[in-house]
Amino acid sequence: MTTAFIGQPVSRIDGRRKVTGSATYAAEFDVPGLAHAAAVRSTIESGRIASIDVAAAERAPGVIAVVTHSNAPRLAYNPHKGGPDPVTGERLHILQDDRVVHQGQPIALVIAETLEQAVHPAKLVQVSYRHEKGTTDIAGVEPALPTGEPSDWETRRGNPGEALEDAEVKVEQTYVIPRENHNPIEMHATIASWDGDSLTLWDKTQWVHNVGDEMAAVFGIPAENVRVFSPFVGGHFVADVVHPLRLVPQG
Secondary structure (H helix, E strand, O other): OOOOOOOOOOOOOOHHHHHHOOOOOHHHOOOOOOOEEEEEEOOOOOEEEEEEEOHHHHHOOOEEEEEEOOOOOOOOOOOOOOOOOOOOOOOOOOOOOOEEOOOOOEEEEEEEOOHHHHHHHHOOOEEEEEEOOOOOOHHHHHHHOOOOOOOOOOOOOOOHHHHHHHOOOOOOOOOOOOOOOOOOOOOOOEEEEEEOOEEEEEEOOOOHHHHHHHHHHHHOOOHHHEEEEOOOOOOOOOOOOOOHHHHHHHO
């Protein structure tokens, strides 16, 4: 016997817990010895970091450490065939060098005893840049695009113009839809807990296996050493498949 779901009201299993605030999101788990981190983000879209002055941030109450590309641990960043695969040369290596490839890129991390004690000192970090002109048009960036191994995903390209021309039925119409904003009820967050070379993550993601495999590749540890928990996802919109910022608190 089959059940017809189209046209039938179906309750979301986790809907009530989300709207009543009883769902536990990634940032809300109580982990022993938990510290908090706030990222310092680049204010330019392309260039290199000339200098970072973290002295004022380090003196702030509750600050445990300030991490930059100068003192961050070097990570393995082994190849990882996930999906979607990053283009060769386009994998963002967080806090590994002085290169800035987009505005808002995490370029330093303030670690403190509380979130408030991390957020304010992050604003005290002084950064100077060697600004380079960014390229925003496809034609301008295409010649410099790196090439590498093709993705494992099978793709086929046809001729849409020819298909439309040969279609038995053609509909010409203009559709107008209201503006829509992706405003998730849960923001990006990750809690990382190390036990030797085993890593446990509480993360906002809808793809726990891919996150685990990527983290294992980045840190150079076996995939079976990484556990990822994401019991609830407060809105996704494909923004949380593998978010680069989740690498920052794990180092």
